[in-house]
Amino acid sequence: MSVVRKINNYRRNIMRSLTKNVGKPTMQDDFILVDKSEIKKVLICRPNGRLGNLLLITPLVQEVAEMFPNCKIDLFVKGTLAPIIFENYDVIDKTIHLPKKPFKSLVEYSKVWISLKKTPYDLAINVDQNSSSGRLAVQFSNAKYKFFGDSGEEDIERKSDFEHIAKYPVYNFRNYLSKLRLPTNSNKIIAPLDLKLTSSEIADGRKKLSEITKNDKKTICIFTYATGPKCLSEEWWEKFYSQLVTEYKNYNIIEILPVENVSQIGFKAPTFYSKDIREIGSVIANADLFIGADSGIMHLSSAVHTPTIGLFSVSNMKKYEPYDNCSTAIDVNLCTKKEYIKTINSILNNGRLDIYSRAI
Template identity: 85%
Template sequence: MSVLSKINVHRRNIMRNLTKNVGKANIQDDFILVDKSEIKKVLICRPNGRLGNLLLITPLVQEVSEMFPNCKIDLFVKGTLAPIIFEKYDSVDKIIHLPKKPFKSLVEYSKVWISLKKAHYDLAINVDQNSSSGRLAVQFSNAKYKFFGDSIDESAEQKNDFEHIAKYPVYNFRNFLSKLRLPTNSNKIIAPIDLKLSASEITEGRKKLKEITDNDKKTICIFTYATGAKCLSEEWWEKFYSQLTAEYKDYNIIEILPVENVSQIGFKAPSFYSKDIREIGSVIANTELFIGADSGIMHLSSAVHTPTIGLFSVSNLKKYEPYDNCSIGIDVNLYTKKKYIKTINTILNNGRLNGLSKAI
């Protein structure tokens, strides 16, 4: 880890300790939300600019939109990806984004925080209870109802999927609403991660895929890159790619390239490169299966509803694994060639993956 990275980790730990009690006394037991139509303007705070983390809040955005169908949502985030990700979300009104490097943009940084104070919100929500900036943004807002992201019901934590980063914010939000005496269905299935591709975008993706493969065979898509320790070695990918090409001769195998334009298999497979997130998603949406390590592109695959195999070596699998549409996260440290093939075959044959790991 570089010196700057160590400093950044230390800074985040200090900020979390300083802000962990912000809002703790604000459970609002004395408030009762009688009329859902009272909630017309909502602020959702996730001051993070990573592709995966932004995609992972789409289930919460869907939950809020469904609970308060007449509301408009502002998103407090970082970077410039959010307008692209939430382009098709009619309920999302304004994207408020912090600059990626606040100390180099102090004036802009200050203006963003001032704008939060000036705006009127009926409800403010912090997505991640461990986000210092998220907690502060909710506290700084003038919303009547403020939810800081904390778990306030132990029964929710007992759910098998509570640990997932896309799901526990929804469970915690439901519990918060119950504290406001608002009826919720705590057992309702959490919505999938969703980019909301249009029919025309999917059609264009099909055309691009056809240009790559130049045949009518079905396609398996791989993504061989990931950041830091999550990135599997070239040796690992070379072996895995050889297994795929030997086992699935009736399928095209293409590689989605990262923005860095690198390949862990030396560009041996036909590949697709783009910096347009929605364009990448449209191509993946037309494939039968996506296989890749824990990354933003893995979550993008989930968000376009392509069955996804997430390859985990160091990340918390229960927290980040793809969970919808026959998708699964697997620990590469525990898998053999036979297990990979059986998992892939199950998905390609539209089998359900419930209990699959026990059956293998």
Template identity: 70%
Template sequence: MSVLGKINQFRRGVMRGLTKNIGKPKTERDIILVDKTEIKRVLICRPNGRLGNLLLITPLVQEVEETFPNCKIDLFVKGGLAPIIFENYEVVNKTIHLPKKPFKSLIEYIKVWISITSEPYDMAINVDQNSSSGRLAVKFSRAKYKFYGDLDGELTESKSDYDHIAKYPVYNFRTYLTKLGLPKKNKIVESLDLKLSIEEIANGKRILDHIIDPSKRTICLFTYATGEKCFSEEWWESFYSKLKVEYRNYNIIEILPIENVSQIGFQAPTYYSKDIREMGSVLANVDLFIGADSGIMHLASSVQAPVMGLFSVSELKKYEPYDGGSVGIDTKKCLQPEYFKIINSILENGKLKLYPKAV
């Protein structure tokens, strides 16, 4: 780990120690929510700017919208991706974003925090209980109802998918609502959702059709990932060579990262864009996405493309793709011959999608 990385790790540890008791039952009085219609303005705090982490809060945003249909949501995030991701969410009023480098934009950084304390929110929600900034934002808000992201006590029943980072904030939020006097909710947690329009999906098909043979089904690879999550060129080239043989009657394309690199040496037809929504629209039209744990993997999930997620260092239960016929596999336990059985199963079951494939 670099010196800067060690400093950031130390800083996070100190901040978590200072903020861990904020919002504990002893410091917040219990309040009963008599009428759900009084919740009109909600602040959701996820001060993180990564594509995957922002997409992973879409199930919670959908949960809040369903619970309080008359509300408008402000999102406290970092960076400039949130307005793009939540572009078609009518329930989202605005995004409040911290600058990526606060010490270089100190005045803007301070203004953001002041804006949170000045807004008359009815409810403030912290997504990640380990986020010091998220806990502080909820604490500093003027909201009557404050949820800090913690699960106070055990779930009344076991949830096999509780560890998933997109799901446990929803489960915890539901538990919090029961403490406000609302009835228990057992509905399945919603999928990640970019909320593409019909026009966006159709445009994605037009782009894809210029790359592939439209008469064939399409498998899309994403061979890049950050740090140790990225599989080696040797690994990908071995897998790709077998994939070409097994699925010779399929289109196989590679979607490229912003770095414009390829772990298979650009052997397959490629698609490159910096437009997140356009990338999502293209992925919405493929029959299978294969890639390591990354923001693009979650992007594919958010348009309900069937995903085979490759996990080697990330926690599978925490980040695996779900719904749309998707599956996450532990590459340390599952050998390559097994991959093709999984791929066959996904392709045979077809696309269980919220977004119909454009025609």
């Protein structure tokens, strides 16, 4: 582990220790929310700038928007990706950005926190109960109702998919609302990740994909990169890619390249490269299957509703696996060649659910 990572881990542990009791106990136990229309201004706090983590809050945003149809939402985040990801969410009023490097932007950093205090909110929500900054943001906000992200009750964890990082914030939020005596459907299916691509974006993605393939065959997209230990070796990918080429001669196999412009298969497949998240998403949205390791691009594939196979080697599958639309996760430490092919065939044979219509 690098020195920088050790320092960051040490810092996080200290902050979690200092903030774990923020919001506990709460004086809001006697609050009752009688009228949903009372909630008009909501703050959702996820002070993280990574692509995957921001996409993973889209189910919660959809839940809040559905529960409070008259509300507008401000997002408290880090970095500049959120406006791109939530570009087509009408419910989002504005995004409040923490600078990526606060110690180099202390004045801007302070102004952002002060703005939370100045803006009156009806409801403030922390997405991740383990986020120190998220808990502090809710505590610091000027909101009548404050939800710090805790489950509150042990029985909520009995749900089979509770551990998933996109789902447990929704379950926890529903539990919080029930304490406010607001009727909720605890068994309702959690919404999928959603980038909300437009029909014109889908059409542009289809055109770009056609320019690469120059044929009418169906397409399998692969993403061979991931950060740190999540990145599978070149040897692993070379072998896997050879299997794909052999088994799926009637499919195009396209590699989506990371911003680093590297390939674990030595650029043997036709490639697509872009730094535009929505453009990458529009291309993947026109594919019939996406295969890649746990990464932001894997979650992007889920968010454009392409059937996705997540390849896991070290990450917690139950926490990060792609879901919905025939998507699944595979533990590469346990899976055999036959099992890979069986999983891929099962998805390809069932076909994709075209939430994004390609008949434009």
